[in-house]
Amino acid sequence: MGLKLMAQQRHEHSLALLRIGAVWAVLILGLTITLTQLRIDPGYLVRRSDILFKIIDGLWTTIGVSLLSVAIAAVLALVGALGRLSDNALAQGLSGFYVSIFRGTPLLIQIYIIYLGLPQLGLQLQQAGFRELGQLFILDALTSGILALSLNYGAYMTEIFRAGLQSIHHGQWEAAEAIGMTRWQILRRVILPQAVRIIIPDVGNQFIAMQKDSALVSVMGVWEITYLANRSARLDSKYMELFLVAAALYWLLTIVSSFFQSRLEKRMAHAYER
Amino acid sequence: MNAEPGPIVQVRGLHKWFGLLHVLRDVSLTVQPREVVVIIGRSGSGKSTFLRCLNFLEQPSAGEIEVAGLRVALDVGQRPPRDRVTAIRLRTGMVFQEFNLFPHMTALENVIEGLVTVKRLARAAAVPIGERYLDKVGLLEKRDVHPIRLSGGQKQRVAIARALAMEPQVMLFDEPTSALDPELIGEVLEVMQQLAREGTTMLVVTHEMQFAREVADRVVYMEDGAIVEAGPPDVIFSAPTSPKTRQFLERIL
Ligand SMILES: Nc1ncnc2c1ncn2[C@@H]1O[C@H](COP(=O)(O)OP(=O)(O)OP(=O)(O)O)[C@@H](O)[C@H]1O
Ligand SMILES: [Mg+2]
DSSP states (O other): OHHHHHHHHHHHHHHHHHHHHHHHHHHHHHHHHHHHHTTOOTHHHHHTHHHHHHHHHHHHHHHHHHHHHHHHHHHHHHHHHHHHHSSOHHHHHHHHHHHHHHHHSOHHHHHHIIIIIHHHHHHHHHHTTOHHHHHHTOOOHHHHHHHHHHHHHHHHHHHHHHHHHHTSOHHHHHHHHHTTOOHHHHIIIIIHHHHHHHHHHHHHHHHHHHHHHGGGGGGGTOOSHHHHHHHHHHHHTOHHHHHHHHHHHHHHHHHHHHHHHHHHHHHHHGGGOO | OOOOOOOSEEEEEEEEEETTEEEEEEEEEEEOTTOEEEEEEOTTSSHHHHHHHHTTSSOOSEEEEEETTEEEEEOTTOOOOHHHHHHHHHHEEEEOTTOOOOTTSOHHHHHHHHHHHTSOOOHHHHHHHHHHHHHHTTOGGGTTOOGGGSOHHHHHHHHHHHHHHTOOSEEEEESTTTTSOHHHHHHHHHHHHHHHHTTOOEEEEOSOHHHHHHHOSEEEEEETTEEEEEEOHHHHHHSOSSHHHHHHHHHHO
16 A cells, blocks of 8 residues: 555656656747747857857866865865864854855955955065065966855855754764764764765755856956857857857756755665655 | 772762752762662752763763772862773763664664774674674664664664673663653663663663662662762662652652
8 A cells, every 4th residue: 555655656756747847848949949039040059169169168167166166165164164163262263254254255356356466465475585475375367266266165165064063963972972982083973974964955055056156267267168158259249149058058067966966865865764 | 808899980079060050069979880870850950960970971060080990080160181081981881861873874883883983993893792782682683774763762772782882881871761652661671671680880860760669779869969868779769768758759659
């Protein structure tokens, strides 16, 4: 009986998926027809497939920047969250300050400050005789972009990590303490594995948002999707065509990331299913 | 001839404040090896706090605690040395009301966690020990099951195995059956009774008076953060000296 019920539920579930898929297909078809009617020229993409592939090439830079930035952001967020949760006033103050600044200012400004503002400081230092130190403040576009994205998203993710760590019942700490584990061991073996499962949906959302925010590094001329689309579009004034390509690439990236995210969530749920 | 072995737990003049709340007021207690001491008392009388001070899950405010030869004496405001606390925790096992099993680990992984991370045993060496203790609580066949798939009674038995696997010299139980459905209490008490028979030194906070009567060597009655009276169960339950104890027992029996 239970099996029959489950089979029926699964059947209804796939039916619903099918219907939703149909709606999507109609929407995409409609969009394509409308765009063609508007004298958009999809043929351009075929005629100038060299441009198309160049933009697609930018995908790898976008993926690379996002992956690296989210990884660094996660490390910053873990450190930040531990700071916020510590009973040390210095650690609390530092992490609170960090979160406040980087959540409180636009990402684009942060990019400008790191890429254009810091070198000013670096030059001054160099003039004062600190050559090596000054050099550290002069960053190329790619590094600046990754640094800004990491710091910005690290601030948002600090709050996510903090909430995740706090959501673990204090009994888990106590049980681990009672068998003699150190704080670091408890964090690594008991708390983090549980917290990670809880924060994966939120971190996934941040990663997906970051892929799109990474478009902002195009202002520094990093050869990612947006920059390449923008630059190529100017040649023949094919803005709609090429920005639609760029948009589609970001969209595809989001869809693929969501897919991997839900697979990861399912895998981590294993221990918690009856 | 027979060198008299000293007490395994010795508490003198223990005080605990939570802010202005004076929760433990000059508590002293001595426990001999192989003894089973059951602590009873009203809600809020400080039973849990007392037990948790013994392995420093709660920081005692002042007093002296000696567990298995390790002594910590604290004046008001002093903190115990960290390595001493760890050493004491290795000699005590604790079982909680809410089990507190690690949900992301299987039953066996729960039991061997301390062996692997704290005692630094190789996994291959820890597994047989873990299996032995799971077997002891009758749950060897659940070794690869995650806590969510265990009943409350089974969870608590795994938690007992986890504490035992560290081979502590004293076991602390804080209301181990209070979170259980009535029909599951028996299986946990049975395991505890078995441990008592084998000579495990145990301090048990519980509301199970039947268990106290049958298993305890000594029953301690606490009220308002102090030990009012302690003695063999038949004395405490049938002829308590203090009117406070009598009043408490009349209400619950
Ligand atoms: N972390 C804490 N902070 C502040 N007060 C606390 C804390 N833990 C316990 N208390 C207080 O200390 C007193 C003793 O609590 P304790 O938990 O030791 O009692 P208990 O005898 O175990 O009660 P119960 O039978 O309900 O478990 C209570 O008044 C309680 O409110
Ligand atoms: Mg209690």
